[in-house]
Structure formats: structure tokens, C-alpha cells
Amino acid sequence: MRNLFAFIYRFRAFLVFLLLEALCVFLIVRYNTYQGAAFFNSASRYVGQVLEFQSGVTDYFRLTGINQTLASENAALRQELMQYRLAALTDSTAALDTTYFAPTDSSVAYPYHLMAGRVINNSVRRMNNYLTISKGTADGVQPGMGVVAPEGVVGRVKTVSEHYATVTSLLHSQMLISAKLTKDETFGTIKWQGGDYRTALLDYIPLHVKPEEGDTVVTSGFNTVFPEGIMIGTISSVEQESDKSFYTIGVRLSVDFAQLSYVYVVENTYRQERDTLEQNAGIITDEQ
Template identity: 70%
Template sequence: MRDLFAFIYRFRAFLLFVLLEILCVYMVVRYNTYQGAAFFNSASTYVGRVLEVQSSVTDYFRLASVNSILARENAALREQVLRQHLEEQADSTAELSGMLYAASDSMMASPYILHASRVINNSIRRTNNYLTLSIGSADGIKPGMGVIASTGAVGRIKTVSAHYATVTSLLHSQMLVSAKIKKDNTMGTVKWTGGDYRTALLDYIPLHVKPVVGDTIVTSGFATVFPEGIVVGTISSVEQEPDRSFYTIEIALSVDFAQLSYVYVVESPLREERETLENNAGIIPHDQ
């Protein structure tokens, strides 16, 4: 307290000057219309700028939660798209067969469930690449589920803990994706052979087919990992080698693995039933 009084006494002249200045400004603004309007307009401008900066800072720290909400909303919308695609397939089958056909209630009610998740770790330059997701068994995630992004197929769930999951990336030497050329449904297998993370190979396309650069490659739906019609990439080159009975086709992957931030884990409620049936029948599963 003594130091405070000493400070006030030392700067008493300056403090008195500041106090009188404030009093003068108040009186000028209070009793003069023009000066009062100018003051409040200027004050409003500066206050608005301060509030704008404050809002920007607040919004920045809320980006994570906002992105999470948007990802969940996108997952719900994509579920609707997949359901609509299934309905269109049913209608198409009915028209082709000339008979009454309806997909089962269980398939129509819940063909796929999408779980939005943030990518918290990712590699693209190794021989075998993986991702880590901030979602786990507590959210219903199980090994073997497919993972997609807004632009296409990403990989398959490998291991799961309560709150995290690892994903075998499409950029993995052992990862095979059952795919087809969209325009004519010719079946093939997509695999990554290393090197450029933006390209992969489409194998087992026979020579009587006429693939061209620009053709879209999508998942076949024959495996239980990915729904049918998820984009994998587009053909970037086609070569016919004399000693092979299949084309050598390079595709440009639709997913930019270097920029992945949010993905969707695909849950198929009927997947286990189908896999159990096929295993019991001794049927060799398609490429995943």
C-alpha cells in the first residue's frame, strides 16, 4: 500500500492531467451532438473489429468439433446414397428379368452403416502403409470393415482397440481390391505395387475388352469389405504386352492419400452372415 501511495504521489501531475483529459472528453461528447455522434461511430468501429478478431479466434478453436459434426452429417447422407443405389439395382434387376423382384427388408432397411472418423496417423511412402483412426470397438468398429473417403476407397480395418483402429491402406503390398470397369462391368483386381502413392495397377482385364484412358474403375461389391460402386480411380494408361493374356493397366487413384483427414468406416450388418455361409460352403472369397 505504501508503494502505491508513493507511485501516485510521484506521478500526481501526470495522473491529474489524464483525469482532466478524460473529464474534458466526456463533457465534449456528452454536450455536443456532432462530437458525440463521431465518437460513438468510431467506438463502434473499433469495438466491431475487436469482436471480429475474438470471433475468429473462437471459431478457430471450434474447427475440430465443427469438422466432426460435418463428417457425421456427411456419413448420414452417404448412407442414403448407398441405400438409393441399392434400390436402383433392385429396380434394374426387376426390369431385366421381367419378373417381380424386391430386395429383402433387412437389406433395404440397413444395407450399410457409415461411421465418420478423423485420421490421426497416416503413411504413404513405405512398402506397406497404414492409417490410424480415432474410432474403435466402443463405436462398433471391427477388423475387416472397409474404409472409404469422400473421393473413393481407402483401405480395410486391421486392428481395433476401444477408441482407436488401424487401417491397412490401399497403398499396401498385400491389399487387393475387387474392382470393375464401370462402363461394362469387366472384373479385375486393383493392387498397389509401390512407388507413386497416386497410382496403382488394374490386373486381369482380358484382351477382348477395350479399356480406354479415362474409364472409371469402381469396387465390384463381390467382396464384403466395400459396397459396389465406390470409385477407386480412372485409367491413365493401357498396354498390351505380347507375352500376357491380360492388359497392363495403370490407374490414377481417386483418393489423395497425402491429404486424408476424415474417412468413413463401412459397416455391413449382414457381412458376418455372408462370410460364415461362404466359409462353410468352402467358397474362396473374392479379393478384398
């Protein structure tokens, strides 16, 4: 306190000058219309710039929360879109046989739910690649659930902790995905054989089918992991080898695995029932 008084006493003349200047400015602005309007317009502009800068800084530090909110909203919208797709398939089935299946039947309830999660670790250069996401058992994630991105299929949940989960990427030598061509419903198997992380192979497409470059490949729905019709990629090459009864088809993957940020975990509420039934019947498949 003593130092403060010493400072004020030392610079008393300068401080009195500043006080008088401030008083003069106040009187001029207060009692002169033109100067008052000019002052307040200038002050509003500078205050607006300061507030805009402050808002930008605040928004920057809120980006993580904003992105998570948007991802959750996108998950809900994507789930609704897939529900409409299932309803369309149901209606087409019902049109063929309205005696045994009605479009309004309660058994047609959509079994898939999506949960948005952020990718916190990822690899694309290995032979067996994995992801880590910020969702775990506390969010309802369980091993075996499918994982998709806005652009298409990503992989399958491998292990889970309370708040995190590892995902076996489509870019894994042991990952097989049941797929089909949209133009004629011919189904095969997608497998990645290493190398380019944007290209995989579509196996088991018979020679009587006529696949072409640009044809769309989607999930077949022949499992409990992925809903039918999720994008996988487009055909980039077709080769017919004389010693094989199937085509060798290259597929350009729709997902850029090097740019993954947010993904959606797919929960199938009917999965346990169907898996149990197929296991009891001795039906075993490695395709997902």
C-alpha cells in the same frame, strides 16, 4: 497496498489530469450532437474490429471440433447417397423380374453405415503402408471393416483399440480389391505394386474387352467390405502383352493418400451372416 497509495500520491497530478480529460471528453460527447455521433461511430468501428479479431482467434481453436462435425455430417450425406444408389440398382433389378422381387420389399434395407474418423498417422513411401485413425471399439469399429475417403477407397481396418484403429492401406503389397469397369461391368482386381502412390494395377481384364484411358474403375460389390460403386480411379494406361491372356492396365487412383485428413469407416450390418454362409460353403477369397 502501501505501495499502491505511494504510487497514487507520486503521480497524483498526472492522474488528476487524466480524470479531468476523461470528464471533458464525456461532457463534450454527452452534450454535443456532432461530436457524440462521431465518437460513437469511431468507437463502434474499433470495437467491431476487436470483436472480429477475437472471433477469429476463437474459431481457429475450434477448427478441430468444427471439422469433426462437418465430417460426421458428410458421412451421413454420403451414406444417404449410397442408399439412393442401391435403391436405383434395386429398381432396375425389380423391373426385370417383378414376380419375385418388389422394389418396396423390406429386405432391401441398406446394410452400410458410415462413421467419420480423423487420420492421425499415415505412410505412403513404404511397400506396406498403414494409417491410424481416431476411431475404435468405443465407436463400433471392428477389424475387417472397409475405409473410404470422399474421393474413393482407402483400405481396410486391421487392428482396433478402444479409441483408435490401424488401417491396411490400399498402398499395401497384400491388399487386393475387387473392382469393375463402369462402362461394361467387367470385373478385375486392383493391386498396388509399390512406387508411385497415385498409381495401381488392374488385373484380370480379358483381351476381348476394350478398356480405354479415362475409363472409370469402381468397387464391384462382390464382398462384404465395400459397397458397390465406390470410386477407385481411372485408367491411365493399357498394354497388351503377347504372352498374356489379360491386359496390363494402370489405374490413376482417385485418392491422394499423402493428403488424407478425414476418412469414413464402412460398417456392413449383414457382413457376419454372409461371411459365415460363404465360409460354410467353402468359398474363400482374398479380394476385399
